[in-house]
Amino acid sequence: MAAISFTNVSKRYEGGHDALVGVDFSLQSGEMAFLTGHSGAGKSTLLKLIMLMERPSRGQVMVGDQDLAQLQRNMIPWHRRRIGVVFQNHQLLFDRTVFDNVALPLQISGYDPVDAARRVRAALSKVGLLEKEQQNPISLSSGEQQRIGIARAIVHKPQLLLADEPTGNLDPALSEDVMHLFEQFNRVGTTVLIASHDLSLINRMGHRTITLSGGRLVSGG
Amino acid sequence: MDKSNRPDQGQNIPRGAVAHRVKFGDKLRSWSNHHLEVSVQSLQRMLLTPVATLMTLAVLAIALALPGFMLTALQNIQQLGSGWDTDPRIALYINDSASDERVEQFSLELMLHDGLRSVELIERARALQDFSEYSGFGDILSFFDSNPLPAVVLVLPVDQSEQGLLTLQAELAALPEVDEAVVDMLWIQRLQAYINLAERFSWVLAGLLGLTVLLVVGNTIRMTLESRRDEIIVAKLVGATDAWVRRPFLYSGFWYGLLGALLAWVLVQGALWLMADNVNQLAQLYMSGFSVQGLGVKGSLLLLLTGLLLGVSGGWMVTGRHLREIEPT
Numbered sequence: 001m002a003a004i005s006f007t008n009v010s011k012r013y014e015g016g017h018d019a020l021v022g023v024d025f026s027l028q029s030g031e032m033a034f035l036t037g038h039s040g041a042g043k044s045t046l047l048k049l050i051m052l053m054e055r056p057s058r059g060q061v062m063v064g065d066q067d068l069a070q071l072q073r074n075m076i077p078w079h080r081r082r083i084g085v086v087f088q089n090h091q092l093l094f095d096r097t098v099f100d101n102v103a104l105p106l107q108i109s110g111y112d113p114v115d116a117a118r119r120v121r122a123a124l125s126k127v128g129l130l131e132k133e134q135q136n137p138i139s140l141s142s143g144e145q146q147r148i149g150i151a152r153a154i155v156h157k158p159q160l161l162l163a164d165e166p167t168g169n170l171d172p173a174l175s176e177d178v179m180h181l182f183e184q185f186n187r188v189g190t191t192v193l194i195a196s197h198d199l200s201l202i203n204r205m206g207h208r209t210i211t212l213s214g215g216r217l218v219s220g221g
Numbered sequence: 222m223d224k225s226n227r228p229d230q231g232q233n234i235p236r237g238a239v240a241h242r243v244k245f246g247d248k249l250r251s252w253s254n255h256h257l258e259v260s261v262q263s264l265q266r267m268l269l270t271p272v273a274t275l276m277t278l279a280v281l282a283i284a285l286a287l288p289g290f291m292l293t294a295l296q297n298i299q300q301l302g303s304g305w306d307t308d309p310r311i312a313l314y315i316n317d318s319a320s321d322e323r324v325e326q327f328s329l330e331l332m333l334h335d336g337l338r339s340v341e342l343i344e345r346a347r348a349l350q351d352f353s354e355y356s357g358f359g360d361i362l363s364f365f366d367s368n369p370l371p372a373v374v375l376v377l378p379v380d381q382s383e384q385g386l387l388t389l390q391a392e393l394a395a396l397p398e399v400d401e402a403v404v405d406m407l408w409i410q411r412l413q414a415y416i417n418l419a420e421r422f423s424w425v426l427a428g429l430l431g432l433t434v435l436l437v438v439g440n441t442i443r444m445t446l447e448s449r450r451d452e453i454i455v456a457k458l459v460g461a462t463d464a465w466v467r468r469p470f471l472y473s474g475f476w477y478g479l480l481g482a483l484l485a486w487v488l489v490q491g492a493l494w495l496m497a498d499n500v501n502q503l504a505q506l507y508m509s510g511f512s513v514q515g516l517g518v519k520g521s522l523l524l525l526l527t528g529l530l531l532g533v534s535g536g537w538m539v540t541g542r543h544l545r546e547i548e549p550t
Binding site: 051053074077078079080081085091092093095104105107108109110111112113115152 | 247248250251252254255451452454455456457458459460461462463465548549550
């Protein structure tokens with residue numbers, strides 16, 4: 001069963017820029033893959049289509065057994081709750097503690113606060129930041145902030161974990177740590193798709209690599 | 222995910238929605254907790270900027286208090302007017318030369334007049350008696366050799382419009398028996414007309430100021446909304462519904478409306494209290510039982526509900542439009 005499948009997907013933005021052209025690929029449930037290509041190759045657009053931050057101009061995107069074209073706007077929140085996303089720019093909120101940042105998805109989904117606290121601590125301990133839960137993320141390093149973002153993405157145990165350039169601002173050693181963290185989640189069954197242009201790191205990791213160029217899929221489909 | 226051929230646990234098997242389904246009871250509890258939490262947080266957020274909040278509340282309070290005060294004042298004036306019998310009557314002062322029999326005859330003739338509902342004759346003797354009894358100047362009468370008071374016929378016209386009254390007055394004044402025809406209570410009718418006009422004006426004003434409240438609350442919330450843009454985007458990315466994102470802003474509207482209305486209530490009651498002493502003193506001079514009435518339970522509730530409704534609507538108006546625009550990109 002495919003966790004994600006793209007069938008002849010194209011995305012043309014207003015103004016005529018083709019971000020994706022006829023992309024076909026599928027990612028099996030429990031698989032881990034890298035999505036690579038130069039900047040502007042369409043990696044972010046591909047992730048946005050999965051997140052329903054954008055709609056395709058043509059073709060079909062399936063996540064699990066759900067055809068995304070059939071999801072109305074008001075169903076998007078429930079779709080996103082099944083997915084965990086790690087952003088390059090972290091998207092953390094600096095008006096609250098590390099704990100509250102990680103707890104946000106659980107709070108939104110309506111978890112019992114006691115249960116939520118337990119899950120937040122489990123996620124923070126997995127990324128090694130349990131002792132910093134009461135700090136403001138602004139006081140932490142870039143690597144630590146990225147790990148908070150990862151904790152937030154996995155705190156609700158999503159079926160699918162997406163990451164957009166998760167190592168973009170990190171030094172090589174930290175980058176490798178972060179990638180290994182993703183491998184750990186994949187080992188317990190989470191489907192993982194990571195957009196990255198760090199080719200040497202990707203090669204060392206040795207997972208399936210999907211390469212985009214100018215919006216077209218050139219290898220790994 | 223294909224759930225049929227997938228064991229519940231295993232190393233490389235995805236653990237999907239089954240593992241983290243949220244119970245309905247938890248959801249409900251969390252939903253009500255979130256309401257409580259968000260309402261408190263919205264209030265706290267307002268208190269973080271006390272000066273700005275107070276200024277906004279002052280604007281809201283004045284906008285709500287002004288029509289509230291005007292309508293209450295009008296109600297008081299109306300209460301003042303209702304103390305009198307407001308049916309306008311015409312008093313016909315009969316010529317001294319007419320004999321008592323002629324006067325009697327004259328009043329009977331008037332009863333046949335189509336334009337009159339009732340006719341009451343006050344003979345000279347009774348007028349004299351009434352005067353000495355009620356005026357307190359009875360002693361003066363002893364200076365006169367004969368009864369100085371004319372007979373009076375009080376008539377109640379059918380047509381009570383001002384124009385009708387004046388026409389009838391002219392007609393009756395022209396009768397040879399009548400010295401003078403005086404329209405009584407016409408001024409009360411005029412007062413009533415002025416009150417109606419003022420009331421209409423107050424409602425128009427209330428409408429405009431209500432719109433002001435709506436816009437002030439809306440604009441204030443729009444600014445907080447802009448300042449919390451990042452938070453909204455992140456919340457939407459991790460699966461927040463529109464209702465969830467909108468909730469804190471609706472509560473802000475709720476608080477602005479409630480606190481603005483409470484402040485307006487204090488302003489109205491304060492203004493009436495300041496005026497009450499003077500008005501009551503004036504009423505006492507006229508031996509009237511009139512006393513200044515405040516907003517009362519009904520008026521207070523109306524003011525509060527209006528404030529709440531406008532506050533929440535203001536929040537609703539702005540969030541409905543702007544939250545759709547704030548989407549993660």
